Amino acid sequence: MKYNLSIAVTLFFIMDPLGNIPVFLSVLKRVAPERRNKILVRELLIALGFLLLFFFVGQYGLRILHLSNEAIGIGGGLVLFLIAVHMIFPSDKATTDENMSGEPFIVPLAVPLVAGPSTLAVILLLDHSNVVGSLFAIIVAWVGSSIILLFSTSFYKILGERGLIAVERLTGMLLIIMSVQMFLDGIASYFKGG
Numbered sequence: 001m002k003y004n005l006s007i008a009v010t011l012f013f014i015m016d017p018l019g020n021i022p023v024f025l026s027v028l029k030r031v032a033p034e035r036r037n038k039i040l041v042r043e044l045l046i047a048l049g050f051l052l053l054f055f056f057v058g059q060y061g062l063r064i065l066h067l068s069n070e071a072i073g074i075g076g077g078l079v080l081f082l083i084a085v086h087m088i089f090p091s092d093k094a095t096t097d098e099n100m101s102g103e104p105f106i107v108p109l110a111v112p113l114v115a116g117p118s119t120l121a122v123i124l125l126l127d128h129s130n131v132v133g134s135l136f137a138i139i140v141a142w143v144g145s146s147i148i149l150l151f152s153t154s155f156y157k158i159l160g161e162r163g164l165i166a167v168e169r170l171t172g173m174l175l176i177i178m179s180v181q182m183f184l185d186g187i188a189s190y191f192k193g194g
Helices: 002-015 017-028 033-065 069-088 109-114 117-124 131-150 152-193
Strands: none
Touching: 002 017, 002 117, 002 131, 002 152, 017 033, 017 109, 017 131, 017 152, 033 109, 033 117, 033 131, 069 117, 069 152, 109 131, 117 152, 131 152
């Protein structure tokens, strides 16, 4: 149970719901206010579908591509490191395409903001011999992220722009530590197996 909660917390931090609030609000401002919650719920459910799909089908894809868990761990650690560095030192470029018109569908809200590459890499590494525990971790992280994103306007009012930036920087620091651990675990596993 302790392991499952640890994985859930890790996935929650990688999903970075507080850091994604400004992007969600920016994308949804082009949508009629009465449609926003419906779209948000739809996108969150699509993201959950991607997370579960990767959990159940991902291992088969790894076998077809002849990718080892060690390679996924090292690659996932590197991607997570780059994302975390971007969170701490953001560029001036906008995260979303301002020219995008109409309602968002899958991109960018479901993928990559909730079900991003690092989250999917961690899900590929979950213990498939403990399906119930791994599913528990995925769903707890998704529910936590969903609650924050569903109340994103309230969180934005409470924390403000500076508060969200501070939280994102702190999350970035935690993710750098997690990414290094993923990378080291992948290398250690490779040498242990080799």
